[in-house]
Amino acid sequence: MTHNAVVVGGNRTPFAKAGGPLAQASNHDLLTAALDGLVARYGLSGARIGEVAAGAVLKHPKDFNLTREAVLSSALDPSTPACDLQQACGTGLEATIYIANKIALGQIDSGISGGTDSTSDAPITVSDPLRRALLAANAAKTAPQRLKALSRIRPAHLKPQAPSVTEPRTGLSMGEHQALTAERWGISREDQDEIAAASHHKLAAAWEDGFFDDLVTPYLGLARDAILRADTSVDKLAKLRPVFGGPGGTMTAGNSTALSDGAATALLANEDWAREHHLPVLAKVVDAEVAAVDHPGGDDLLLGPVAAAGRMLSRRGLTLDDFALIEIHEAFASTVLTTLEAWKSEEYCRSLGLDGALGTIDRSILNVTGSSLAAGHPFAATGARIVPTLAKLLHQRGPGSKGLISMCAAGGQGVVAILEAV
Amino acid sequence: MGVIEKAFYSPAGKALSAKAGLKEPPRLRRGRTWPQGALVLATLGGGTIAADALSLLGRATEAPVVDDQPDTPAGYGSRIGALVVDATELTTVAALEDLRAVLRPAVRAIEPSGRIVILARAEQDGWEAKAVTRALDGINRTVGKELRKGATATLVYVDADATAGDLVSTLGFVLQGRSAFVDGQAWRVSAAAQRPQAMEDRPLDGRVIVVTGAARGIGAAIARTLARDGAIIVAVDIPPAGESLAAVANEVGGTALQLDITAADAGATIAAHVAARGESIYGIVHNAGITRDKMLVNTDASRWGSVLDVNLAAQIRMNEVLLDPGTPGGIADGGRIVGIASTSGLAGNKGQTNYAASKAGVAGLVAAMAPDLASRSITANAVAPGFIETDMTARIPFVQREVFRRSNSLSQGGQPEDVAEAIGYLLDPRSQGVTGQVVRVCGQNLVGA
Numbered sequence: 001m002t003h004n005a006v007v008v009g010g011n012r013t014p015f016a017k018a019g020g021p022l023a024q025a026s027n028h029d030l031l032t033a034a035l036d037g038l039v040a041r042y043g044l045s046g047a048r049i050g051e052v053a054a055g056a057v058l059k060h061p062k063d064f065n066l067t068r069e070a071v072l073s074s075a076l077d078p079s080t081p082a083c084d085l086q087q088a089c090g091t092g093l094e095a096t097i098y099i100a101n102k103i104a105l106g107q108i109d110s111g112i113s114g115g116t117d118s119t120s121d122a123p124i125t126v127s128d129p130l131r132r133a134l135l136a137a138n139a140a141k142t143a144p145q146r147l148k149a150l151s152r153i154r155p156a157h158l159k160p161q162a163p164s165v166t167e168p169r170t171g172l173s174m175g176e177h178q179a180l181t182a183e184r185w186g187i188s189r190e191d192q193d194e195i196a197a198a199s200h201h202k203l204a205a206a207w208e209d210g211f212f213d214d215l216v217t218p219y220l221g222l223a224r225d226a227i228l229r230a231d232t233s234v235d236k237l238a239k240l241r242p243v244f245g246g247p248g249g250t251m252t253a254g255n256s257t258a259l260s261d262g263a264a265t266a267l268l269a270n271e272d273w274a275r276e277h278h279l280p281v282l283a284k285v286v287d288a289e290v291a292a293v294d295h296p297g298g299d300d301l302l303l304g305p306v307a308a309a310g311r312m313l314s315r316r317g318l319t320l321d322d323f324a325l326i327e328i329h330e331a332f333a334s335t336v337l338t339t340l341e342a343w344k345s346e347e348y349c350r351s352l353g354l355d356g357a358l359g360t361i362d363r364s365i366l367n368v369t370g371s372s373l374a375a376g377h378p379f380a381a382t383g384a385r386i387v388p389t390l391a392k393l394l395h396q397r398g399p400g401s402k403g404l405i406s407m408c409a410a411g412g413q414g415v416v417a418i419l420e421a422v
Numbered sequence: 423m424g425v426i427e428k429a430f431y432s433p434a435g436k437a438l439s440a441k442a443g444l445k446e447p448p449r450l451r452r453g454r455t456w457p458q459g460a461l462v463l464a465t466l467g468g469g470t471i472a473a474d475a476l477s478l479l480g481r482a483t484e485a486p487v488v489d490d491q492p493d494t495p496a497g498y499g500s501r502i503g504a505l506v507v508d509a510t511e512l513t514t515v516a517a518l519e520d521l522r523a524v525l526r527p528a529v530r531a532i533e534p535s536g537r538i539v540i541l542a543r544a545e546q547d548g549w550e551a552k553a554v555t556r557a558l559d560g561i562n563r564t565v566g567k568e569l570r571k572g573a574t575a576t577l578v579y580v581d582a583d584a585t586a587g588d589l590v591s592t593l594g595f596v597l598q599g600r601s602a603f604v605d606g607q608a609w610r611v612s613a614a615a616q617r618p619q620a621m622e623d624r625p626l627d628g629r630v631i632v633v634t635g636a637a638r639g640i641g642a643a644i645a646r647t648l649a650r651d652g653a654i655i656v657a658v659d660i661p662p663a664g665e666s667l668a669a670v671a672n673e674v675g676g677t678a679l680q681l682d683i684t685a686a687d688a689g690a691t692i693a694a695h696v697a698a699r700g701e702s703i704y705g706i707v708h709n710a711g712i713t714r715d716k717m718l719v720n721t722d723a724s725r726w727g728s729v730l731d732v733n734l735a736a737q738i739r740m741n742e743v744l745l746d747p748g749t750p751g752g753i754a755d756g757g758r759i760v761g762i763a764s765t766s767g768l769a770g771n772k773g774q775t776n777y778a779a780s781k782a783g784v785a786g787l788v789a790a791m792a793p794d795l796a797s798r799s800i801t802a803n804a805v806a807p808g809f810i811e812t813d814m815t816a817r818i819p820f821v822q823r824e825v826f827r828r829s830n831s832l833s834q835g836g837q838p839e840d841v842a843e844a845i846g847y848l849l850d851p852r853s854q855g856v857t858g859q860v861v862r863v864c865g866q867n868l869v870g871a
Contacts, residue, residue, distance in 0.1 A: 217664040
């Protein structure tokens with residue numbers, strides 16, 4: 001038996017804006033729904049899968065075993081093991097790499113990767129002083145000791161702390177970081193709005209074509225991505241005011257991803273196992289790489305994937321010209337544009353220790369069915385949205401077609417992978 | 423539940439309606455259950471097919487009580503479960519008296535949800551014999567209306583060259599609780615050289631059956647019932663219904679295929695789905711359907727076209743692709759096609775010209791396909807549901823709904839599983855001799871049936 005790890009297919013919920021149609025669903029609910037749709041599509045009801053790996057970025061403490069619990073709520077055989085993984089916005093792709101690697105090593109024949117996030121149901125925590133006081137009171141042996149511990153609580157400590165998307169080491173939000181990057185790389189507002197409008201138009205066209213009929217299962221009455229605006233345009237987007245980078249900034253709510261709710265899964269398998277079980281074989285997972293930049297030291301926070309892609313291509317002896325399709329996660333339209341600029345920059349690529357610039361690409365092969373700006377970006381789910389989408393697109397283009405995935409993640413990290421149609 | 427409906431079902435309301443002559447509807451025997459009381463076999467003439475088929479079914483029989491004394495009406499000592507009359511040799515008006523003589527005591531003694539089954543020849547020679555064949559239909563329909571407490575009557579026309587093996591699935595279905603809501607019906611069993619074998623509890627074991635419109639209601643019940651009988655279900659519904667479709671598919675251990683059946687490539691998509699799994703289709707149940715009710719004077723081209731396309735044209739297109747022997751994953755020889763007609767189509771229904779056209783069209787379609795597919799041993803049949811309790815009929819205003827419910831011989835609406843059971847019977851490999859037929863699942867609708 002060969003150890004080719006292949007993508008069989010995937011399933012996700014439609015994505016929606018925070019507070020929208022999926023607001024009442026928890027991470028557990030969303031991930032279970034995505035799993036159940038996958039199980040139904042491939043007839044896996046009652047089947048034991050090698051392993052399920054998934055995660056969430058915004059996670060309640062009670063969800064310490066989120067993926068395993070979702071498996072138990074799903075139609076899969078309860079003896080299917082699971083683990084939680086987390087790598088910020090790279091979670092869904094990292095989980096896919098984890099499962100693909102296990103398959104490649106012959107440890108499992110089948111696996112499901114995934115991710116979920118509910119920004120509507122984000123965990124709210126108590127302040128550190130309140131937590132310390134409560135823990136001390138709990139540990140106290142006598143009533144006076146307990147009273148003394150509790151007496152340290154001040155009204156200000158009672159304010160609940162909502163999760164933030166700021167980088168702990170810089171105190172800047174991701175959008176603020178990216179605004180600095182966009183300015184440094186001279187990314188124009190017009191180019192960003194064009195990327196955003198194109199994302200909506202391409203995603204809308206794919207929905208109209210029925211492309212997502214075997215990739216998405218409706219959930220809670222929502223049948224299509226709720227953030228999608230088929231009728232948006234560069235003109236309409238140009239009217240929005242900047243939200244990052246000050247009054248003269250170029251980044252708006254239209255060319256930045258919205259806080260989203262949703263979950264996605266991908267089914268992977270050993271190629272021989274998939275064929276024996278009469279499951280589709282769309283594309284194999286060829287390679288993957290993770291890289292990081294020193295953003296506290298001043299590096300561009302979201303350009304981590306550039307070094308990752310450069311090293312991976314070099315290792316494989318590939319160039320950007322070898323790819324039929326490229327998916328660059330649209331955290332912000334400017335992330336896509338700076339990534340493309342960085343790929344072109346001899347100086348930047350050499351600064352990463354690469355032999356030279358990666359080169360330029362034909363925009364017509366980029367994010368051909370839209371990406372996160374139009375679909376939404378439930379952080380951990382996005383990688384598991386992109387993998388089956390790209391695998392299906394490559395399969396349609398025929399055996400040997402290669403695709404590149406580039407995803408930025410918090411902490412200055414970047415996750416990339418290569419798929420090749422079988 | 424509305425105020426009127428609540429009041430109607432309250433103890434006071436029930437007492438009042440009982441006084442007004444509205445009886446509590448009987449609870450029907452359902453599923454793979456046999457009548458409790460004795461199974462009586464009356465053979466009028468020298469026919470043996472009923473006795474042989476009952477023997478294959480493993481059912482012991484008793485001799486009938488015959489009402490042949492002018493002064494003292496004969497009676498059974500206790501309730502009987504069913505009467506099967508072999509009237510295949512009955513050809514004269516005078517001989518109809520023999521039928522009356524066995525029916526009279528049996529109708530009086532039949533248990534709740536019992537069965538009266540008459541077997542007759544489909545084709546007879548001569549004017550009188552043909553008239554008698556038709557007379558049996560009148561008797562059957564009337565007995566159905568007179569029977570009480572959920573007991574039903576069925577007439578089965580059997581071809582002269584049909585064998586007990588050809589009859590066994592039909593007789594088993596009619597006697598079992600699976601036919602709970604089939605009443606006052608007649609259909610035909612032809613010769614198909616079925617081996618003389620007993621009925622199976624899982625006749626569809628390992629067979630791939632496509633069910634369209636499977637996300638809810640009758641479609642979901644079909645998927646469940648066929649899966650109970652062993653089928654591997656491919657559950658098809660439109661993408662927006664995907665969430666409940668996935669739940670049904672996972673419940674029955676099948677696969678979900680989100681698909682608009684009116685798409686030009688719908689048949690090809692279904693075949694590709696099945697072929698990818700290394701299988702071919704044994705049966706397809708064209709259950710998907712829509713209503714766009716309006717009086718004809720208010721029916722525009724869009725209401726007309728959408729109903730005819732979903733309910734009729736789409737299945738014609740899909741059948742053509744799936745029946746092409748060159749389509750991998752298509753319908754294999756020996757396969758089954760079942761369409762869903764409707765009593766609205768057979769009898770006509772105010773406000774449903776488009777729907778009636780499509781549903782009567784389904785009846786015409788299976789009748790047309792059956793002879794053409796006979797050489798490949800593929801059967802094509804339809805069921806015609808009457809008033810069935812679903813989410814869709816629950817939206818009909820209560821009083822109107824209660825009238826619909828009571829307007830049949832069983833004084834109640836049917837359950838989705840009643841439709842599913844009839845479909846399961848037509849899909850049974852042993853039902854090879856049943857083709858081009860329409861079986862109504864309507865509790866013997868008083869109108870138009």
